[in-house]
Each structure stands twice: as structure tokens, then as C-alpha cells.
Amino acid sequence: MNITWSGILSILIGFLGIGIMILVHEFGHAFAARACGITVEALSFGFGPAVFKWTRGETKYIIRAIPFGGSCKMSGGDDITNAISQKKKHIETYEDGSIWSVSPIKRIIAYAAGPAANIIFAFLCYALLMTMPTSVSVDPARVALASDYPTLVENYSTAAYEAGIRTGDTIISVEGNPVSTFPELQQALAQVKNRESVTIVTDRGTFIVHPENGVFGFLVFREAVVGHVNSDTPEKKAGLKARDRIISANGKPVTNMMDLLEAADANDRITFEVRRGSDTVELSFDNPTSSLNFTLVSQTVKVPGINFFRALISSGRECFSNFTQSIVSLVNVIRGKSAAGETLGGTFAASQSIGMLTTSGFAHGFNSGIRIALFLLASVSISLAVANLLPIPALDDGLILVSFAELVTGRTFHPRMYLILQIVGTVMIITAIALLSFAK
Numbered sequence: 200m201n202i203t204w205s206g207i208l209s210i211l212i213g214f215l216g217i218g219i220m221i222l223v224h225e226f227g228h229a230f231a232a233r234a235c236g237i238t239v240e241a242l243s244f245g246f247g248p249a250v251f252k253w254t255r256g257e258t259k260y261i262i263r264a265i266p267f268g269g270s271c272k273m274s275g276g277d278d279i280t281n282a283i284s285q286k287k288k289h290i291e292t293y294e295d296g297s298i299w300s301v302s303p304i305k306r307i308i309a310y311a312a313g314p315a316a317n318i319i320f321a322f323l324c325y326a327l328l329m330t331m332p333t334s335v336s337v338d339p340a341r342v343a344l345a346s347d348y349p350t351l352v353e354n355y356s357t358a359a360y361e362a363g364i365r366t367g368d369t370i371i372s373v374e375g376n377p378v379s380t381f382p383e384l385q386q387a388l389a390q391v392k393n394r395e396s397v398t399i400v401t402d403r404g405t406f407i408v409h410p411e412n413g414v415f416g417f418l419v420f421r422e423a424v425v426g427h428v429n430s431d432t433p434e435k436k437a438g439l440k441a442r443d444r445i446i447s448a449n450g451k452p453v454t455n456m457m458d459l460l461e462a463a464d465a466n467d468r469i470t471f472e473v474r475r476g477s478d479t480v481e482l483s484f485d486n487p488t489s490s491l492n493f494t495l496v497s498q499t500v501k502v503p504g505i506n507f508f509r510a511l512i513s514s515g516r517e518c519f520s521n522f523t524q525s526i527v528s529l530v531n532v533i534r535g536k537s538a539a540g541e542t543l544g545g546t547f548a549a550s551q552s553i554g555m556l557t558t559s560g561f562a563h564g565f566n567s568g569i570r571i572a573l574f575l576l577a578s579v580s581i582s583l584a585v586a587n588l589l590p591i592p593a594l595d596d597g598l599i600l601v602s603f604a605e606l607v608t609g610r611t612f613h614p615r616m617y618l619i620l621q622i623v624g625t626v627m628i629i630t631a632i633a634l635l636s637f638a639k
Contacts, residue, residue: 220317238257239271241272242261247263289614307603318518321584326510329510337499338497339380340379341368344366356415374391375398425493448469448471463490
């Protein structure tokens, strides 16, 4: 595997993103614990050897070498040890500020505050994201026909071709309604898709199209002019540059994006002939994944963000939707309807996605990078909250369930039971991480 500086940067950004979300989680625990009268002995960021540490009040703060993860240590561990050594059946004595010195309800609040902090963090990320302006690609109402690309489009329609329209035509109007962009064309077609015949005017003339089951067979025609080439890719190494116009691929003429996708789908090695200014250049590269690592130039329009109060409402809906989807995904894993590796992905996979997509976003511009980072952080933060609500000992929900049982029974359990639950939970977590971190 080739290690590049871009790849290393992506990994570091990814682990930093995961680390920030875990730190938010632990800060949630710490804030609620103090509010409930529980002493926080240590709050750390990262793992590995300590780089910086200082003490403020009763809490020791630690920054560790690897910016991933964190922990919030609450007072009370010694009370369990003392009760075991004294052969007590219940935790009867405790230190000031111990988790055992407060009611089970306050312990539940302290344990639940971690996932709650992640959800609040996601809520703020989504809200900020929605207030930011964004650029949206708007292609002209020029079309490619799906019937010209049968290897790429399943269940394609030949209605437009049979009517006489050809790839490269520009649509001027649909049933007398003028269109100038491809989204406007899609909207106009949606309004007349159930008619037996539709009059469409193009730059070459007027045609009567008979849609097949409401489908006309139009695809967007985007000229084969390179916009951005991703770093550390075969295309970049072969010398492909922004503003290059691709005129052929493996000897076949190229006019638009669909021609490029067809060439990528059919060949493991691609040879491009590109026009660069007044010169014609030939470039070759391997393409084992049948994908293209560059974008094409498109017209963009700036869309302003929504106001802050509307963003809060939309953010709440987005959080609720993602939270419920994460719950459904976990239920499907438990019921065996989906693979655990594909659904949960693992820590390494999640950090890799954050790093790669954020790095790619910043390559297109600062605003794009920030938007992608906010979206990914919010989405993964909700997933982290849901994961901590699994009924596993040592995770937040497991601790909440134990505290709820104490509330119902009116007393603590045998001290050894807490120790056993911690060991079992830790083993389960380590096993899950080992299985999922590098899951495909």
C-alpha cells in the first residue's frame, strides 16, 4: 500500500474528528456529574502517554499524545474496592463526591449526559451547516440519451430517440413552457409524463415524444472539460489537469460525461486524448476500480443559507431522522437483516471516511471543506450517541440500566457484581472494536 502525505493528513484529520466527538461526549459526562454533586477526578483527551497535564480544583486534565478518544473518571472506584476487601454485600460507605453518594437518578443523569452531549453537538453542527451559503451545479438543458448508453443505464427508454432527438441537443421548451436548465427540464417533464404525447422544441426543431411509462430517456449532458483532479490518483499522476478538454477515450470520441463513464466501466486501462490550449496531449493510466477521480466543469449558482431560527427547526428534524435511522440499522444488525461490518463500519473506517471526504472537500474550497466536515461530524456524533445507548455493561446504557435497577430495588448490588459487569462490558467492547475497526 502506497503511503502519501495526503493519505496521512486524511487519517490524522479523521482521528482528530472522532477524538473531538468523544471529547464532547466525555465533557457531557463531566458537566452533568459536577451538577449532580459527583467529583470528576480526571478528564483526558486522546490516548497514549500524557503530553500535558494540569490540575484545576479536584479535577486533573490530561492531553495525551494521540488525538483520538478521551475519558471522564468519576469518583467512586475506591468505594467498590473497599467494599470488596471488607466483604460487604452492598456499598455502605463512600467518599464525599463519590457516585455512590448521590441518588440513582443523579447517576442516570450523569451517564445519559454523554450521549445527550453528542446529540446537542450534532444539532449545532447541522444548524451551522444550514446557515452557510453553498454553490449548486446547474447544467444547461442539454441532453444525452439513455438509449445511447445501454451498458450504464438499466431499463432505459428509447422514446426521445424514436422521436428524433439526439445526444447533444438543447431543449428549448416542453409543451410551450420554456426551459433553460436541466433541473427546469426535469420539472417540466414531471408535469407531463403521464400524457401520451409531448411536444418538445430543441435547437434542431420540434419533436413529438411518446414517453414510455412516464420516462423520456434524457440524461444530463455535461461537456468533457476537466474541473478538478483529485490528488494522489492515477489521473493526477498521468498528468491530467484542470481545463483539459477530453476528446477521446481509448480511441472512441468523447463529447460528454456519459462517454467518460462508459469508457471507465469497460476498461481497466484508459488512454485519453486531451486538448490543452492549442496542443493535443495523450495520457494513459490504470483504472482497476472503473471509477473516475476527477470532476467536470459545470455552471454553479450560489444558494444562500437559511436564517438561524429556521436552521434550528430543520436541524432538529435532521437529528431526529438520523437518530431513528441509526436505531433501525442497529436493530437490523441484531435481527440479522444486515451485516454488522457494513452497518457499523468500525472506528477506523469512520475516521477514514471523515478524513478523506473532508480533505477532498477542502481541495474544492474552504466553504466546501467546512460543510463536509460539519455534516460528517454531526452524522457520526449521532451514531456515537446511539452506540453508547446499547445495553452493554460498561457503556452508558448499561450503567443507566444498572442505576435504574438500584432505583427500583432501593439498594446497591453486591460490589463484585459491578466489577464483573465492568470486565464483561470491557471485553465485549474490545471484541467489537477488533471485529469492526477494519471491517470491509
